[in-house]
Amino acid sequence: MARIPGGFSSQAFAIECAIHEGRDGDARNLLFRALAAGQADPQTQRLAARYFDPKKKPRGRPKSAPAYWFDIGTEFYSMRGRGVKYEDALRKLSEDFGRSETNIRTAIAYYDESKAAHDEATAE
Secondary structure, three states, X not given: OOOOOOOOOHHHHHHXXXXXXXXXXXXXXXXXHHHHOOOOOXXXXXXXXXXXXXXXXXXXXXXXXXXXXXXXXXXXXXXXXXXXXXXXXXXXXXXXXXXXXXXXXXXXXXXXXXXXHHHHHHOO
């Protein structure tokens, strides 16, 4: 008969099965019972530490939308519809909003992404 590997734990196996099957309540109860009884083997203790360890938040501030992105995007496409050249539209918007051309390009890209997401969500 095949030998069971040294890192095998029937307790941890049952708990991992419950986690993978989406039965979080059962997994939590099995972990609590094993830990409270003082019979948790090292594999079960490692599993409990991973299960109860809170997720770390990403560092830094969450990304925010560029300032005036909606106004910049609508005005940009309005100008382009009237026949204004791309570079001229960037320059004019940069002057009007007091932002760099790079910031204007970023706002237009954000507008395009938001519009595409909206169109996809509302499409039938």
